[in-house]
Amino acid sequence: MSEIESILKERRLFKPRPEFAKTAHIPSFAAYEKIYRDSVKNPEKFWATQAKALLQWDKPWKKVLKWNPPFAQWFIGGKLNASVNCVDRHVLGGRRNKAAIIWEGEPGETRTITYAQLHRDVCRLANALKSRGAKKGDRVCVYMPLVPELAVALLACARIGATHSVVFGGFSAQSLVDRINDQKASLVITADGGYRRGSIINLKAAVDEALPKCPTVHSVIVYQRTKQDIPMKAGRDVWWHEIVEKQPAVCKPESVDAEHPLFILYTSGSTGKPKGIQHSTGGYLLGATYTSKYVFDLKDDDVYWCTADVGWVTGHTYVVYGPLSCGATVLMYEGAPNHPGPDRFWDIVERHRVNILYTAPTAIRAFMKWGEQWPKKHDLSSLRLLGSVGEPINPEAWMWYHRNIGGGKCPIVDTWWQTETGGILISPLPGATPTIPGSATRPLPGIVVDIVDKDGNPSGTGGGFLVIRKPWPHMMRTIYGDPDRFKKTYFSQVKPDKKGVSSTYFTGDGAHRDKNGYFFVIGRVDDVIKVAGHRLGTAEIESALVSHPRVAEAAVVGRPDDLTGEAVVAFVTVKMNGGDKPGESLISELKEHVTRAIGSIAKPADIRFTDMLPKTRSGKIMRRLLRDIATGRETTGDTTTLEDFSVLAKLRALQGDEE
Numbered sequence: 001m002s003e004i005e006s007i008l009k010e011r012r013l014f015k016p017r018p019e020f021a022k023t024a025h026i027p028s029f030a031a032y033e034k035i036y037r038d039s040v041k042n043p044e045k046f047w048a049t050q051a052k053a054l055l056q057w058d059k060p061w062k063k064v065l066k067w068n069p070p071f072a073q074w075f076i077g078g079k080l081n082a083s084v085n086c087v088d089r090h091v092l093g094g095r096r097n098k099a100a101i102i103w104e105g106e107p108g109e110t111r112t113i114t115y116a117q118l119h120r121d122v123c124r125l126a127n128a129l130k131s132r133g134a135k136k137g138d139r140v141c142v143y144m145p146l147v148p149e150l151a152v153a154l155l156a157c158a159r160i161g162a163t164h165s166v167v168f169g170g171f172s173a174q175s176l177v178d179r180i181n182d183q184k185a186s187l188v189i190t191a192d193g194g195y196r197r198g199s200i201i202n203l204k205a206a207v208d209e210a211l212p213k214c215p216t217v218h219s220v221i222v223y224q225r226t227k228q229d230i231p232m233k234a235g236r237d238v239w240w241h242e243i244v245e246k247q248p249a250v251c252k253p254e255s256v257d258a259e260h261p262l263f264i265l266y267t268s269g270s271t272g273k274p275k276g277i278q279h280s281t282g283g284y285l286l287g288a289t290y291t292s293k294y295v296f297d298l299k300d301d302d303v304y305w306c307t308a309d310v311g312w313v314t315g316h317t318y319v320v321y322g323p324l325s326c327g328a329t330v331l332m333y334e335g336a337p338n339h340p341g342p343d344r345f346w347d348i349v350e351r352h353r354v355n356i357l358y359t360a361p362t363a364i365r366a367f368m369k370w371g372e373q374w375p376k377k378h379d380l381s382s383l384r385l386l387g388s389v390g391e392p393i394n395p396e397a398w399m400w401y402h403r404n405i406g407g408g409k410c411p412i413v414d415t416w417w418q419t420e421t422g423g424i425l426i427s428p429l430p431g432a433t434p435t436i437p438g439s440a441t442r443p444l445p446g447i448v449v450d451i452v453d454k455d456g457n458p459s460g461t462g463g464g465f466l467v468i469r470k471p472w473p474h475m476m477r478t479i480y481g482d483p484d485r486f487k488k489t490y491f492s493q494v495k496p497d498k499k500g501v502s503s504t505y506f507t508g509d510g511a512h513r514d515k516n517g518y519f520f521v522i523g524r525v526d527d528v529i530k531v532a533g534h535r536l537g538t539a540e541i542e543s544a545l546v547s548h549p550r551v552a553e554a555a556v557v558g559r560p561d562d563l564t565g566e567a568v569v570a571f572v573t574v575k576m577n578g579g580d581k582p583g584e585s586l587i588s589e590l591k592e593h594v595t596r597a598i599g600s601i602a603k604p605a606d607i608r609f610t611d612m613l614p615k616t617r618s619g620k621i622m623r624r625l626l627r628d629i630a631t632g633r634e635t636t637g638d639t640t641t642l643e644d645f646s647v648l649a650k651l652r653a654l655q656g657d658e659e
Helices: 029-041 043-054 082-092 115-131 148-160 173-183 203-213 240-244 282-295 313-325 344-352 361-370 395-405 483-490 538-546 584-597 623-631 646-658
Strands: 063-068 071-076 099-104 110-114 139-143 163-166 187-191 194-196 199-201 219-223 237-239 261-267 275-280 303-306 329-333 356-359 385-388 412-414 449-452 463-468 505-513 519-524 529-531 534-536 551-561 565-574 606-609
Touching: 029 043, 043 063, 043 282, 071 282, 082 115, 082 148, 082 282, 082 313, 099 115, 099 148, 099 344, 110 115, 115 148, 115 240, 139 148, 139 173, 139 203, 148 163, 148 313, 163 173, 173 203, 173 261, 173 275, 187 203, 203 219, 219 240, 237 240, 261 313, 275 282, 282 313, 303 313, 303 344, 313 329, 329 344, 361 395, 361 551, 385 395, 395 412, 395 538, 449 505, 463 519, 483 505, 519 538, 529 551, 529 565, 534 538, 538 551, 538 565, 538 584, 551 623, 565 584, 565 623, 584 606
Parallel strands: 099 329, 139 163, 139 187, 163 261, 187 219, 219 237, 303 329, 303 356, 356 385, 385 412, 565 606
Antiparallel strands: 063 071, 099 110, 194 199, 261 275, 449 463, 463 505, 505 519, 529 534, 551 565
């Protein structure tokens, strides 16, 4: 692989505000650099210090790390329980009556659950699970809307040592079948339904459709959310409220080994069946707690809102385990950001006085599309920190977020990580790191990141593969039931040994690093376009397009071209208040805009306007599907994570109209 060329330059720099840095956990860049140097000089000492300070252990470990690439074991011999760390220690440590979860349903109802109430609910569900035969080592599938009981379900599984596997509530019955059978789950926790944009999503119907094909499931616990009539199968199905309310409010936690599997979370591959990413208890919980505390600079009086669904890893780490382990107050919202109006998020921030907001670039670009008049209707002065997660954020969206949501005063933590990494690896520290729009800046202490070519040679300030050189506690342990796929996918891409295994973790992302050591992630390596011998990252071309005042969102792919090898094809969504219907004049204007911003090499050969882009339910654009459309191919591979299947038909119809 030759270098991936960095073609978009960003020079705006935002230093931490002195008043924020004064009270930050890490108050200066010099402090960060010293901690970082010490952490990579002796990583085992660093992580052991963090583990002792941040977690409650039942039994100390004998050895910090055993690294037999690609398999890592952390805190060997140590024992703990994740639910104790997230609930019990706060109940006993002075946070008994503090709000653990503030919840708002899409129809508008609200609930506040204290740590004492959360402890009671977790213990009762844990006892209910045991009464239905669940035990340590079992796998429990969780398929629920975003209600507090979803967090309760995860913590109850952790309390008894059962491994949970959450399936996002928008997935189909077939997705349930695939995931349940792969892990051989014995019990399902679900709900009658949930609310999304004013409609009821019938979750129990999908479970009923799936389970005849899932022979290992013997029991289903059903939470009553929407109260519509649903069938209940005698002997298999029980109502949550009927079985849980009669259980004791005390349940002795199961002390598990640090390497005990806490959860399995399935992520789709480009082809074939979804991958069951397996995370440990001790290492994962440490990473979740450590990153929550330092990246979000969590304080005891903060109201913290991560907008992700718990069906995704962001919800696991930064709605449930990380902030609750830190003893934070977590806000959860069930529904869509634009129901009943485009200002629902800002109404929530104002009413609940949210201090920390962590959301996705795709949501920010949607807010841009809807217009700045919506946040202007609300008092957002309670916000003190903003975060971005899910994919690289383009500078224009970063600046919109900074000005319109943060009021020009809130630091933005642009975080880079993956389902497989368990938690954030590259991010600014808000009181310490000067930020550049579009850059995740520097790796966190304890994390060794590099950019290399396919032979593992460092690229300096050039572009190439983004890799992780050393193991970290919250890294995935394996792909459930498929260690060979784990090796091949993540540890065979960069300079493997004679057995085909490397000690370097391959992220699948391309990136470049500037002279100050700041990392700019420029998208998946699969999304690199080779134009006339130049390897261009799609994220930078998309960023140039979105910097145009008419453009809300853009996705760029390549298609074969006889002259240049590949040609740039752009799918563009325009802002709602952008004026006339887009046509040939705007196409010419956008092509020239990209030429001025980047250069003629990146000028799109084809620009297509669309109301929507194909996205996963977590908000990531599925560029693989756009490549199929741009080249006229049939769609292949896994599409179970696609949010709206009608988008593909509309895009194909659009292509037909143009031809």
